[in-house]
Amino acid sequence: MPFERRVRGTRGGIRMLDEARRSTILTTMGVATMAAMLGSAGASAEDKDALRDIHGQPSWVLANDDVEVAVTRLGGHMAPVTFARGATRPIRPYHISPWQEEGLADLPAAVLVPLRGDFFCLPFGGNGEAFRGERHPPHGETATEAWTFTSRERAADGAETLTVSLETRVRPGRVTKELVVRPGEPVVYTRHVVHGFAGPSTVGHHATLALPKTPRALAVSVSPFRLGMTNPSRFSDPTAGEYQSLAIDATFTDLARVPSLFRDTADADCAHFPSRPGYADLLAVVADPATLGGHPAWTAAVNTEEHWAWFSLRDAAVLPTTLFWIEDGGRHGVPWNGRNHCLGLEDICGAFADGLAASTRANALADRGVRTVHDFDATKPKEFRTIQGAVPVPATFDRVARIEFRDQGLRLVAESGTSVDVPVRHAYVMATAEASR
Structure with missing residues (x-):
């Protein structure tokens, strides 16, 4: 998660959890304990808003025969997600932070409490600097506060929809989160609708995958990009027990050849992971809409050991940038302790992870013509909208070379030439209202 370079007590303007926020978190965590005490006596088949304690967090669960999705009440973090539920080896690609059930208190940022999977960030980034008097937490209230159950519905075609909502307080607004799973489709459709929240803001989806233990077992690729760039400033601070391997403020055109921080060292391969244990890095790639032909921009990760492919789809006009947060045991403060191993593949509109204030003024991406904020009208x-999914692939499927979009789905084509067809309504992410662009 990109903001962590500033999450250490109050350094860089990130506040420790205040009493009100701590109370909210403890109250939320208490839901699971109360539910366990009440047992089945307090529940029925009609309790559509029922919560389950999953990896230490009360969570709603949405499922069909193909996909099961858990989303935490606190922060709305989406994980675990199980794809190919009926397969011999179901697919669970998302990261669950290792401290989830340790009962740690006084974590340096609220978002670390439920940290897992994918979550919606408004405003995206560290937000260590106030903006017009607003003091947003890292990745915003949407990633840190308790969501409220709205509805659970099943359509005539079998589509299952879970809807939850959240009222923001730092800047008045309301956000509605919809998660949809459809029969026979190995994906999760997500839609967030923001009401109010007037003014500029960064925004993003913080999808985070678990890193395998085998070196280079996860092969990552993206749709054609017009700009590749490492973080414009130091991302990991050695004085705080953090270490990075990528050069500062460097551009690149190939994920397999990203400039290294160290002299006389070959370029870093950021297309295969894990490849540099002990480091935490950040880079960005900006999609090239001219090459997409009106189709979604995409990111894909292939686990060549477990033989599955994960992918995400988005509208590049809305979320132009994908951040790679490469955290392979590179942080040694609490709660990281050198044991966190994940890869964030985060579709955003923002200036790297610097937050709202930095994204509203001149910055490394905006100076290159990249959109870094959305303007919200009350x-x-x-x-x-985004789509995230995962499918089994043959052992010969190595790394996604391209995605072909078709009327009834898409085709993942590997560099080896192997291909896999996926039933998915990819036009969903391109149906965003013009006002959202």
Whole structure:
């Protein structure tokens, strides 16, 4: 998660959890304990808002025969997610932070409490600097506060939809989160609708995958990009027990050849992971809409050991940038302790992970013509859509070379030439209202 370079007590303006926020978290965590005490006596088949304690967090669960999704009440973090539920080896690609059931207190940022999987960030980034008097937490209240159950519905075609909502307080607004799973489709459709929240803001989806233990077992690729760039400033601070391997403020055109921080060292391969244990790095790639032909921008990761492919789809006009947060045991402060191993593949609109204030002024991406904020109008809702999915692939499927979009789905084509067809309604992410662009 990109903001961590500033999450150490109050350094860089990130506040420790205040009493009100701590109370909210403890109250939320208490839901699972109370539910366990009440047992089945307090529940029925009609309790559509029922919560389960999953990896230490009360969570709603949405499922069909193909996909099972858990989303935490606190922060709305989506994980674990199980794809190919009926397969001999179901697919569970998302990261669950290792401290989830340790009962740690006084974590340096609220978002670390439920940290897992994918979550919606508004405003995205560290937010260590106030903006017009607003003091947003890292990745915003949408990633840190308790969501409220709204509805659970099943359509005539079998589509299952879970809807939850959240009222923001730092800047008044309301966000509605919809998660949808459809029969026979190995994906999760997500839609966030923002009401109010007037003014500029960064925004993003913080998808985080678990890193395998085998070196280079996860092969990552993206749709054609017009700009590749490492973090413009130091991302990991050695004085705080953090270490990075990538050069500062360097550009690149190939994920397999990213400039290294160290002299006389070959370029870093950021297309295969894990490849540099002990480091925490950040880079960005900006999609090239001219090459997409009106189709979604995409990111893909292939686990060549477990033989599955994960992918995400988005509208590049809405979320132009994908951040790679490469955290392979490179942080040694609490709660990291050198044991966190994950890869964030985060579709965003923002200036790297620097937060709202930095993204509203001149910055390394905006100076290159990349959008880094959305303008929200109190009278016009704005929505953000993504698709994330995972499918089994043959042992010969190495790394996604391209995605071919078709009327009834898409085809993942590997560098080896092997291909896999996926039933998915990819036009969903391109149906965002013009006001959201």
